[in-house]
Amino acid sequence: MESGCWHVEKRAGLKSDSFRKDNENVPETGCLSIVVLGASGDLAKKKTFPALFNLFRQGFLQPDEVHIFGYARTKISDDELRNRIRGYLINDKNASPEQVEKLSKFLELIKYVSGSYDSEEGFRLLDKEISEHELSKNSVEGTSRRLFYLALPPSVYPSVCKMIRNFSMNKSDLGGWTRIVVEKPFGKDLESAEQLSTQIGELFEEPQIYRIDHYLGKELVQNLLVLRFANRFFLPLWNRDNIDNVQIVFREDFGTDGRGGYFDEYGIIRDIIQNHLLQVFCLVAMEKPVSLKPEYIRDEKVKVLQSVLPIKDEEVVLGQYEGYRDDPTVPDQSNTPTFATVVLRIHNERWEGVPFVLKAGKALNSRKAEIRVQFKDVPGDIFKCKKQGRNEFVIRLQPSEAMYMKLTVKQPGLEMSTAQSELDLSYGQRYQGVSIPEAYERLILDTIRGDQQHFVRRDELKAAWEIFTPLLHRIDDGKMKPLPYQPGSRGPAEADALLAKAGYVQTHGYIWIPPTL
Template sequence: MGSRAPAITMRNDSFSDGDSVRGEPLSEKTETENASEIGCLSVIVLGASGDLAKKKTFPALFNLFKQGFLQQNEVHIFGYARTKLSDDDLRNRIRGYLKSGNGDSSATSEVVTKFLMMIKYVSGSYDDESGFVHLDKEISEHEISRKSNQGSSRRLFYLALPPSVYPPVCKMIRHFCMNRADQGGWTRIVVEKPFGKDLASSEQLSSQLGQLFEEPQIYRIDHYLGKELVQNLLVLRFANRLFMPLWNRDNISNIQIVFREDFGTEGRGGYFDEYGIIRDIIQNHLLQILCLVAMEKPVSLKPEHIRDEKVKVLRAVTPIEDDDVVLGQYEGYKDDPTVSKNSNTPTFATVILRLHNERWEGVPFILKAGKALNSRKAEIRVQFKDVPGDIFKSKKQGRNEFVIRLQPSEAMYMKLTVKRPGLEMSTILSELDLSYGQRYQEVVIPEAYERLILDTIRGDQQHFVRRDELKAAWEIFTPLLHRIDDGEIKPIPYKVGSRGPDEADNLLKKAGYVQTHGYIWIPPTL
């Protein structure tokens, strides 16, 4: 049986209206001892009728259930939203997004049916107490029905909602839906990005949530931190002697972290125009990857030690200069009726970040993201310096590169110069290739949301964003974002299906990146 939460002082502070709050233990286990905790688990998906919930959250919960991580007799899932639905209405909405994986139709599979019967729906407003009182009643009835297990009671609230409603929703949870003090266990909150639009709004949101919950109770989710190859970065860097002496300014010329999509805003024009590509992708996803690529070895694998090192990286980033930025906007973007005809919002950006520390001084980190480009991929590209005194310089096609392909076709490969097969002494660029689809054919790579929800249940915050980390990230980008919002930096038009503005390639060249012409990495077929 898992240990019960220690008896400690209850927090009974108030929010802006002075309402009283039901007390509960604030001591949160920050390590993974909760993984084996026995007892009732209630997962509450707020915004259950929305796209994020039906496309990502519920399928992730289903896959965890299918793999045995969520036991049917111990777990119940609650959907909460304003839409008037019955339990069966919600189940039918999400049924088509669940894949049984056993060859059966997803609509008739026995495992899908069992999972759907774990789901109950509650309708209510996000700022009215009656809905949350009703929600608490439903959760409590589930917990009481499972009390014979004599385990702790755990409540996980997943906010699949716009950030604008986080404060009122969290206030309602805090006042009316917290886990009771005499039950042991915990209450945890998962919030989705974007966490604000700049430093001031982010700090305001953090402050509002901080008045209601302790930091160990808040899980700020960035799904890129749950991707297989991103999670592999720590192992790759710190478990292999091969990389340790190479991973510094003496050997590395530049590092690119790239996100490319071959489609535009696709009906999300109104939302996207409010944020733009830097807020949507670069300030969070790509910056998180940069931290893992650039960080020093942590003292241990404990979540706080890892997150301490990530914060050090962010604090070493120097202010972004306008000369290190190229913005783009694809032609036809403003044809979307939900987008302003005078929009200055970038759909493409290349930003060079520089770190002022011993390991990375002088090495440009190139963050590049765009929509409506000529390909879809996300990757990390580490380009090494030229070989000193290279006797094959006149015969070579390009530099050594180590590439980590995050999506699609997860892989790691090293570009090497080798002798071209044949009688002549000539060279060719080839690769040492670890393609996951070929090497691990029997392994199903889990979706990012599966990992992160499981980490939340286990109490492991390693792959979630801490408050000081979030603040440091916004401090880097807020000045640039304000200059863009004020129209001081204009995006350059580029054609749909292109590489983006030509000026972006010129910026890469200026940063020292040497493009290899004629070499194409082709993922191996199974």
């Protein structure tokens, strides 16, 4: 006879392929316990718990299947934790009675355990609470599924993982599993990342470790493989013969906003470029995998990273916005960049000679993240339209998710004159009424399903740090200085000069306007 939890799993689509490497031959029959460590912190309140609530609201987590445990040092009750996160889940003033009822049912699933992150006593108590939940669901010992989400600073990962391993993980291997989700930053350079990987790797097998980079959960990032490998007209164009340069851009129109102390420890390269933008870079540049199995996809990403040439100082522009050091948590002589443009070059047959420009900055004149693929000039330009700009394929990751192709067309009228326009797929217009899931929702669901495609493998992490560590050490040692730039600007003018030197041709007189509904 099937247990209630197994019946729920079939409804949610979380069946036998979800245990893949960690439990290959035994069907999952245990109930699911999700443990949010750092439950009282900002990340848990703003991202983790809202993602879990949305999964619950959409039916992927059922009351008879799952229980959620918060763990942190703060001494509060279950109800106090529920009240702290409530406002991040729905707006009570605008919520319908159905939404309020749904929220109440979700909050009933949350239990709080207080303890330190290196305390045997705290993690034994956590294990006791989880075990009582499993027994209440008639789950046989060893068949449970335990997901530990570390919404914590990386400095405590080793001690927390050790406590989980010794006192709180699944007791045997009868069909259940233990999985660990760790947030970036994964170290500060190659040495610290390898040390962290070794410490966690001594406690858990690689298939149990999920290194989360939320950019891999974004809808338009997830679309990249489909675009590249399911559309015939892209296949012959996606190479150095047709593409002149590629930009991957992240822009914010605000500064550090009270996070100056944290940000100054890392800087824009560690915070955004070495992880988020580099993951997008891999998906743009990789070869077609053998299949969609996660390991094949991650193999191709590693090959791209291993083909990147050392970064040249003359192909880097750093910036720091004026007023950054006014933050009392930032050192007066801080050398930390809040803006960086870095050119990466790939030494392989497909991309030799094509610059990939990764650009990120804070306190700029707009907020957006996008991929901009610029094609070479049309040979034999009989329409004399080169001055208007080149063909570009733009993928807007956020906000106003869209894909559009900039192309030259005839201007309507009696004259044979040309203009730049676009073929536009704007998600808000094309998919009206369709809710685009948050990245954390997708990635937590992937973790439950055991799908590691959108998570960072250890050798991939190592290859990424090998690219950026030499540059970061030169910055840390003061050998490279950020240039000042005005808040609300495009960043240092030298960055635009580097972009032009890399071959990018700016389109003049054309602005893409997202369609209105």
